Amino acid sequence: MTSLAVLVVHALERRVRLRAPALAGHRRVCERIAEQLAADPACEVVSIRPMTGSVIVERSEGGLDPERLRARLAGLVDGAREDDGHPLGAPRPEGHPGPTRVARAVAHAFAGINADVREAMDYRADLGTILPVVFAAAGLAEVGATRRLPVPAWFNLLWWxxxxxxTFNPGAISEELNSGGGAQGQPGVAGEGPGEAAPVCDDL
Structure with a gap:
């Protein structure tokens, strides 16, 4: 079996950030791996972002060995199983095909952009906060400039x-997914910031 990729994104003496793409979209697996990593005395703080598979390990004293952490995480990822017992990266049953390659690629790209925005904004805001404010301001500016309140187009009404x-029928959607009538989605984009306790599996 081919080992799943685990990368060292950046490494400081007391803070190492890794990325395991195979963890993306598997919140419960991330929680279990965070607990296993935190069992190591050297890993005082462990946080994982389920959306991107980003793993941050910190300690207050002493140094961290990035390659040792990468190898440890790689071993945990290779041995991890989904709730249905399938290894990470294994093909899903037809009833739950999961996201397409394009969907995963787009989600991964936006998650990366969102992570950069969070870091640039010192974790005070992200795309989920900024974009609604920008669009609302643009809408108000248009109404103020034209002095007209246009009727929404039919496709806008359909989308809404x-x-x-x-939004208001999550139970019905969940039942349909569990019955095999649709594809499973991925968790929302996760956040990460300073001062988190170990282990942490961040989510919106």
Whole structure:
């Protein structure tokens, strides 16, 4: 079996950031691996972002060995199993095909951009906060400039109706997914910031 990739993103003396793409979208697996890493006395603080598979390990005294941490995480990822017993990266049953390659690539790209925005904003805001404010301000500016309140287009109304249905009927959607009638989605984009306790599996 081919080992799943684990990369060292950056390394400081007391803080190492790794990335295991195979963990993306597997929150419960991330929680278990965070607990296993935190069992090591050298790993005082462990935080994992389920959306991107980013893993941060910190300690207050002494140094961290990036390659040792990478090898340790790689071993945990290779041995990890989903709730249904399938190894990470294994093909899913037809009833739960999971996200497509394009969907994963787009989600991964946006998650990376969102992580950069969070870091640039000192973890005070992200795309989920900034974009709604920008769009709302743009809408108000248009109304103020034209002195008109335009009627929404039909496709906007259709999209809003679908969005509201998904927001207020999560139980029905979950039942449909569990019955094999649809594909499983991925968790929302996770956040990471300073001062987190160990182990942490961050989420929105």
């Amino acid at each position: 109706s679908l969005r509201w249905f998904m």
